[in-house]
Amino acid sequence: MHETVSTPPAGGSRPGTNWAGNLTYRAARLHRPASVAELQAVVAGSERVKALGSRHCFNDIADTRADLVALDGLPGEVQLEPSPDGSGGTAWVPGGARYSELLPRLAERGFALHNLASLPHITVVGATATGTHGSGNRNGSLSTAVTGLEIVRSDGELVRLPAGHPDLPGAVVHLGALGVVTRIGLRFQPTFQVRTTVFVGLTWDRLFADFDAVADAAYSVSVFTDWHEVTQVWVKARTDEPEVTPEEFFGARAATVPTHMLPGTPVENLTDQLGLPGEWHERLPHFRTGFTPSNGDELQTEYFVPRRHGQQACDALRRLAPRIAPLLQVSELRTVAADELRLSPAQGGDVLALHFTWLPDEERVRALLPEIEAALRPFGARPHWGKLFTTGADELAARYPRMPEFRELVRRYDPRGAFRNDYLDRTVGAFD
Structure with missing residues (x-):
């Protein structure tokens, strides 16, 4: 009812x-x-x-x-459609489902997704609609796993976009502008195991002496910083890849006890570290499903720059460290592989994601964001669609060469503007 x-x-x-x-x-x-x-x-x-x-x-x-x-009241369960050769398949997921509901279903059947965000508490549709990503030089964002959508348009019609549909590349990262997604298809693959090792003592000089090698040292690599120094590196290696050892990791040493990226925060909410092998869904996220993710009381911002500009972008932010650090809980650097989804932050090239977890002081954070955005502007920074930023529609249109195609798609799916809001007016601009 x-x-x-x-x-x-x-x-x-x-x-x-x-x-x-x-x-x-x-x-x-x-x-x-x-x-x-x-x-x-x-x-x-x-x-x-x-x-x-x-x-x-x-x-x-x-x-x-x-x-x-x-959408949490809609009926329906996760439906798995394995390929005949066992190499993978498609998982059809209800529009209100969270990753934490999907992951056990896949794992118990011996399947996996290629990538996960740092926390599994988020909905599949919300994460993919905003280009949320995970980490890894060769890993596309979560959105790149999408193989199909079912959307209720503003006229009430249920529209199906299967794999190969010409509208699908523009509809995956949709910002809620096209309709309400009732079901989403995700590509899955055979399961794999991962071990997480946390390293401390990496210097900025060693990091950028060969940044590509650091980021490519394992399946997924996250670098944490306060912008004064590198505080930790989380290295998540598949067990079928060469093992990363302390001696091999660019002068950094392995932590000997479980370590939180936020000092003073209980480690019980983290997935296992210390090189202990575990299933993909128990290692790729930073946080366990049953615990409050991250610090809980926080704000977030994130910007994506072409990976080739990563060092220059970080140097620009390091110069702002005295302004950033008093408001910061931690920053995280991750790489994301290129894709061709119209409004994906990784559209057109590999990117470095620069993430900020802030103290919950929105007035001061918002006052600082224009300075950060000005520092990153020479590198064509694209903000995460679901986090705090001040970049406007004109500048975003210049950052996204396929924005006109997305606007045309919105006009077709929502001609009466039922899904328009202040956010879309600020960020995507006029659809007329």
């Missing part, structure tokens, strides 16, 4: 806010449809409507003044 409630106020468990609590949703109504047909009726009958996922976005990408829809 379709449930409609007024969006509750912030406070208590803060159901009217995003995950970080820095945004209170303005919608007059929150719907939890119990079927796709009910969802279609809500969408077709609403002047303005947006879908909510795990709410792990730090800006107003999913905000609207009229109707919000939560």
Whole structure:
């Protein structure tokens, strides 16, 4: 049965806010449809409507003044379609499902995804719609695993975009502008194991003496910093790859106890380290499913620069360290392989992702962001669509050469502007 409630106020468990609590949703109504047909009726009958996922976005990408829809009440289970030769297949995932619900289903059947974000608490649709990524020189973002979508357009029609559909490359990273995704297909592969080793003592000079070699030292590599120094390096190696040893890792030494990237934070919420082998889904994320990810009380920003400009971009940020460090909990550097998804931050070339986990002081963080963006502007920085940034539509259009194709796609899928909001006006600009 379709449930409609007024969006509750912030406070208590803060159901009217995003995950970080820095945004209170303005919608007059929150719907939890119990079927796709009910969802279609809500969408077709609403002047303005947006879908909510795990709410792990730090800006107003999913905000609207009229109707919000939560998809956790829709029926359906994860459906696996293995290929006949056992080399992989497609997982069809309900629109409201989180990675934490999908991963055990794949693992128990001996399958894996190619990459995961640092936390499994987020929804599959929300992560792929914003270009969320994971790490690895040869690993595309989570969005590159998408093989199909089912979307309710603003006229209420359910549209299917299978693999090979000409609209799919533009629809994967969609920012919620095309419709409400009810089902998403992901490519999977045979399972694999990973071991995580944390290294300390890496210097900036050694890091950038051969940055490509550092980033390519294992399947997934994350470099943590406070912009004064490199604080840790998390090296996640597949067990079927050559083992990384302390002597081999660019002068850094292996930590001898489990180590959190945020000093003073309990290590129990982290996945296992110390080179202990484990299944892919128990190592590629930094955080365990059953615990609060990261510090919990934080804001986030992230920018992507072409990997060839990585050292220059980091040098520019290091010069801002006295301004950044007082507001920072930690920064993380990760590489992401190129793709050709229209609004993917890695569209057109390999990128270095520069991530900032901030203290929960939004006023001061927002005041600092223009300085960071100015420092990164010479390198063509693209912000993460789901995090805090101030870059506007004109500059983003220059950063995304295929933005006109995306705008044309939005005009076709949402001609009446039901999925438009302030966020899209600021970032994508005019659709007319």
